[in-house]
Amino acid sequence: MKSFEYVAPKTIKEVTSALKRHGKRAMIVAGGTDLLVKMKGRALTPEVIVDIKRVPGLDEIKFDKKNGLTLGACVTMREAELSPVVRKHYAGLAEGAEIVGSVQIRNRATIVGNLCNAAPSAEVAPSLMALDAKVKIAGPRGSRTLPLDQLFAGPGKNVLKPGEWVTHVVVPSPPPRTGSAYVRHTTREAMDIAVVGVGAAVTLAPRNGICKDARIVLGAVAPTPIRAPRAESLLKGQKLTADLIAQAGQAASEEARPISDQRGSAEFRRDLTKVLTERMVTRAFEAAKKG
Ligand SMILES: Cc1cc2nc3c(=O)[nH]c(=O)nc-3n(C[C@H](O)[C@H](O)[C@H](O)COP(=O)(O)OP(=O)(O)OC[C@H]3O[C@@H](n4cnc5c(N)ncnc54)[C@H](O)[C@@H]3O)c2cc1C
Known part of the structure; x- marks a missing residue:
């Protein structure tokens, strides 16, 4: 690893000043579990490390x-x-x-x-x-x-x-009758990153149980995590049924923009997106009913 200067400011203001003073030479470290791996592999070579863990209150x-x-x-x-x-x-x-x-x-x-x-x-x-x-x-x-x-x-x-x-x-505080869920698929059981990850949140109308809001977010199937607006709009304002949730899964898989890599083909990722979206919307829906 290339040598670097280490600073550990004690206030938010001091962190900002340190970053400003050192410009592009500086990077923040929190847990270091991404940064240090990249520094060891020389993918990143910051000259100054600004450790934020000494700032009181940031662990709350x-x-x-x-x-x-x-x-x-x-x-x-x-x-x-x-x-x-x-x-x-x-x-x-x-x-x-x-x-x-x-x-x-x-x-x-x-x-x-x-x-x-x-x-x-x-x-x-x-x-x-x-x-x-x-x-x-x-x-x-x-x-x-x-x-x-x-x-x-x-x-x-x-x-x-x-x-x-x-x-x-x-x-924000979740509205009453809101449920949320997340799952990922990995090639290995543990210590692996997601081939696909899906997060969902469902809010039901208090009286009639109609889906008031649904948010579906897909991970690892585009350059950034993305919303699946078409899938969400299929659910909003509707009474949720297994059939409708399956349609939302299909829509989400069409909204995904996956690539093929060593963890899975684009086609596999689309299939997973469909299945995992169905499962997460169902789980969020079930939790919302209890909320
Ligand atoms: C063995 C292993 C297994 C892992 N498994 C997973 C996994 O299953 N899923 C997963 O998602 N990740 C995984 N990771 C990656 C990593 O652990 C996570 O991304 C972790 O949450 C990064 O947090 P950190 O505090 O360690 O970040 P750091 O390494 O300290 O920082 C990461 C990056 O963010 C910047 N940064 C940190 N905090 C701030 C801030 N407050 N403001 C601005 N920039 C900031 C840093 O400058 C750096 O560029 C794994 C890593 C390892 C080594």
């Missing part, structure tokens, strides 16, 4: 009914997976977090690092997008908030400008 998970869920940039997969609040109100997120790597990896890997790394297969992106998450960004010109689906610019690329970094993820 906060929830209240009015503001929803706020996850600091240092919240790990393991913390999210074990959080009673996440498991109760944001099941899809817990299901994404709990399958990342191994316990050792999840004890270091952060939710925000997974998003900023911007892999098309990023495990927590589909469920967080399905739950309408936003990211809070700090930068030299102040802070801004961005819908999560606008963070991704392509494989391994995000839209953060020089000096900007993500401080928090914010997820």
